Amino acid sequence: MIDSTSTISDTGGGQGQTSNKNINPFIRPRILLTGLRRSGKTSIQRVIFTKMQPSQTQFLESTSHLTLNQFSCGSFINFQVQELPGQLQIYASGLNSGNGGNNGQASSYDDDSMTSIIGGNYDLERLLKRCNAVVYIIDAQDDYSESITRLNTIIQKGRRINPRIRYEIFIHKVDQLSEETKIETQRDIHNQVRDRFSDPIGGMEPWSPISPMSNSSSPEILINFHLTSIYDHSIFEAFSKVIQKLIPEFSHLERLLNYLLSTSNIEQAFLFDVQTKISIATDSSPTDMQMYELCCDMIDLLINMSEIYGQPNEDGSQRTTDDDDDDDEDYFNDDSDHNQGHEWNIVTQNEEYDENNIQLNGSRKSSFVNSPLGTTPIANHQQTTLLETTSEPASAVFDSMSSSVIKLTGGRALYLKEINRHLALICILREEALTKQALIDYNVRQLKKSIIKLFRLNYQVSRRNVSSSHLVE
Numbered sequence: 001m002i003d004s005t006s007t008i009s010d011t012g013g014g015q016g017q018t019s020n021k022n023i024n025p026f027i028r029p030r031i032l033l034t035g036l037r038r039s040g041k042t043s044i045q046r047v048i049f050t051k052m053q054p055s056q057t058q059f060l061e062s063t064s065h066l067t068l069n070q071f072s073c074g075s076f077i078n079f080q081v082q083e084l085p086g087q088l089q090i091y092a093s094g095l096n097s098g099n100g101g102n103n104g105q106a107s108s109y110d111d112d113s114m115t116s117i118i119g120g121n122y123d124l125e126r127l128l129k130r131c132n133a134v135v136y137i138i139d140a141q142d143d144y145s146e147s148i149t150r151l152n153t154i155i156q157k158g159r160r161i162n163p164r165i166r167y168e169i170f171i172h173k174v175d176q177l178s179e180e181t182k183i184e185t186q187r188d189i190h191n192q193v194r195d196r197f198s199d200p201i202g203g204m205e206p207w208s209p210i211s212p213m214s215n216s217s218s219p220e221i222l223i224n225f226h227l228t229s230i231y232d233h234s235i236f237e238a239f240s241k242v243i244q245k246l247i248p249e250f251s252h253l254e255r256l257l258n259y260l261l262s263t264s265n266i267e268q269a270f271l272f273d274v275q276t277k278i279s280i281a282t283d284s285s286p287t288d289m290q291m292y293e294l295c296c297d298m299i300d301l302l303i304n305m306s307e308i309y310g311q312p313n314e315d316g317s318q319r320t321t322d323d324d325d326d327d328d329e330d331y332f333n334d335d336s337d338h339n340q341g342h343e344w345n346i347v348t349q350n351e352e353y354d355e356n357n358i359q360l361n362g363s364r365k366s367s368f369v370n371s372p373l374g375t376t377p378i379a380n381h382q383q384t385t386l387l388e389t390t391s392e393p394a395s396a397v398f399d400s401m402s403s404s405v406i407k408l409t410g411g412r413a414l415y416l417k418e419i420n421r422h423l424a425l426i427c428i429l430r431e432e433a434l435t436k437q438a439l440i441d442y443n444v445r446q447l448k449k450s451i452i453k454l455f456r457l458n459y460q461v462s463r464r465n466v467s468s469s470h471l472v473e
């Protein structure tokens with residue numbers, strides 16, 4: 001079993017249930033994606049969200065502005081990724097620097113009072129205050145000492161401003177490293193970060209490992225490390241873990257999957273977003289990386305086979321054949337006003353910092369694939385929310401008829417079933433368990449109904465919340 005994630009904290013290797021409770025289900029969680037120049041930030045987004053071939057990423061131009069990508073998958077995965085380009089330098093905020101001569105010059109990142117403003121007039125404090133997770137990319141093939149210095153600065157600032165931030169450190173580009181070097185690099189980076197926070201700084205509490213029971217008001221720092229590469233599935237697995245911690249329904253989904261396992265003789269179950277191959281939930285057993293990869297391959301196989309031999313619905317709507325599907329199905333399949341399929345929305349939401357410096361990433365196809373960078377600057381001092389959406393519908397061939405069973409050598413099997421047009425359940429089980437496939441099918445249908453109800457409930461509450469906030473306005 002391979003697990004590319006390690007953690008400083010006791011909770012990091014798990015699914016982060018504690019942090020999900022802090023996520024307001026009505027606010028789109030924000031991920032601040034940052035790291036030094038050329039560390040691989042844009043490549044990661046393109047490979048995961050636009051299906052760009054990893055080899056194509058070498059032609060990407062450097063990102064020069066803060067960009068905001070909003071991702072939606074039906075009503076399930078909703079989050080924003082703010083990419084803070086590596087070329088931006090952190091500058092002295094000026095007034096309280098205690099080093100007057102340093103104004104306007106790049107700081108050493110070490111003095112907390114000196115690191116408020118990032119070159120280009122972005123306010124790091126504000127970005128940290130508003131984000132739920134920082135994904136920090138370290139290029140493992142490069143000398144990473146400067147990168148760690150910068151990371152430590154961000155953590156130091158973040159723990160003062162927003163102690164609930166989760167730091168997900170991607171030790172990236174490990175595809176060129178031997179297994180031994182990977183482990184050594186991870187240990188080295190882990191130690192350098194831990195050592196930095198083992199001493200009290202500026203009156204703050206020292207670094208202390210967190211436990212699942214940790215008090216939300218504690219100053220403990222939530223840090224996870226992931227070994228990643230865009231050239232294999234590790235980047236999907238790592239990003240899945242980041243997303244799972246931000247999905248408010250995650251613990252409910254996990255419980256439902258655990259229940260399915262216990263009733264159906266299944267070894268492991270994943271809920272996959274079909275387009276991105278992000279796993280939005282798993283049962284609570286540790287993830288088997290090789291099985292995870294096989295599940296991703298199974299999705300590709302199913303979609304490819306269906307595209308060749310399947311019959312896409314002419315009207316794009318989903319066929320419903322399950323006898324006992326009820327009205328809940330309509331909620332999932334109704335794209336009228338909320339289930340807009342996969343979207344890369346172009347959004348700024350009344351950002352208070354200098355908005356003319358924000359660049360907006362557009363749709364998966366038109367912006368990212370057809371144009372070199374696909375970013376569009378918005379007008380200066382934009383006051384209203386900009387929302388330009390180009391939706392890419394979920395696969396036309398993935399519908400309620402989509403299901404598959406693949407028997408593997410070694411006595412195991414993979415079982416795939418559509419949950420809705422965005423989500424697939426994939427189970428790993430012993431081949432013998434398939435002798436009771438009717439039971440599994442039945443249980444999966446019950447699971448599907450429960451998931452639909454769960455999201456419908458959340459959707460209704462969020463809608464009510466939105467309309468009442470309009471009334472207040």
Ligand SMILES: Nc1nc2c(ncn2[C@@H]2O[C@H](COP(=O)(O)OP(=O)(O)OP(=O)(O)O)[C@@H](O)[C@H]2O)c(=O)[nH]1
Pocket residue numbers: 035036037038039040041042043044054056057058059060061062063064085086087172173174175176228229230231
């Ligand atoms: N070997 C390897 N190269 C990678 C990986 N990810 C990205 N790269 C390469 O790293 C280079 C820089 O990638 P970018 O995505 O442009 O990096 P960035 O962090 O967005 O850079 P800035 O926009 O300048 O901040 C490209 O040539 C990518 O092909 C990886 O996992 N492995």
